[in-house]
Amino acid sequence: MTKAITGSDIDAESLTREILSSGKYRNLGIPGATVLDLINQAALQTDDLKTVRKLVKQKMHNLVAPYLGDADYLQAQNSLNIAYGTNSPQEVRKVCLQILASHASTRERIPILSEFYSAIFEETGNPQSILDLACGLNPFSIPWMPASREIRYHAYDIIEPRIRLINHFLHLNGMPQLAETRDILVQPPTVKADVAFFFKEAHRFEQRQKGSTGTFLQSIQSKVILVSLPTINLAGSHSKLDQHRRLVYDSIGNFPWSVKEILFENEIVFCIRKGE
Known part of the structure; x- marks a missing residue:
């Protein structure tokens, strides 16, 4: 240092x-x-x-962003242990929903969770490997993803206790423990994957370092990147859709990439294909 x-x-x-x-x-x-x-x-x-x-x-x-909320990591770990001990997928989903509900970003997606992943994987196909960039608590959505146990799921976040909980969850789910404490802006991952998630983070990247999003996306070793952003502000008082569309298209305008939008009530997903 x-x-x-x-x-x-x-x-x-x-x-x-x-x-x-x-x-x-x-x-x-x-x-x-x-x-x-x-x-x-x-x-x-x-x-x-x-x-x-x-x-x-x-x-x-x-x-x-403590104002967005967070999980009680020890309690969540204990609840996951109990749920997996029942051998009941319904109990596992119940605990995962409780964890997802503890953070504003993932809580907003709960009403459309099944629809969300069905729509994006219909567009990308079922990936064998995923990068979840600045993942937050999103890995606890894995039970709603198709063929989830077959996925090599690489998750990155700067909060170490969160990463430990995610790795514990991956282990309980019979998946490799591939979550890593990493600042992806400072050290973008070099792992290659079929699909990369960059959910509700690009606007925060721009607040931290203006103009960083395009270069960051270019560095990611995936031909398909799913960038999502909220369509309304946190208070629900006004639309952010036009502003966030501009952010994405301004960020990638210099690259010969194709984009398809998938619009949900509170979130828009930009399916970016880098091509060959």
């Missing part, structure tokens, strides 16, 4: 340790590379340590 930013008196390593050891983040296992990237971005705007610290903390709050 870089100790100081070139041309600045800011000690990036010390500031990274300070932020990650704070009560807000010390138990989340967030990669140091994430904080260092935020420090470097802030240092492009100012070399004042106090201002850099403030900017980084603001970005961290938006990145971790």
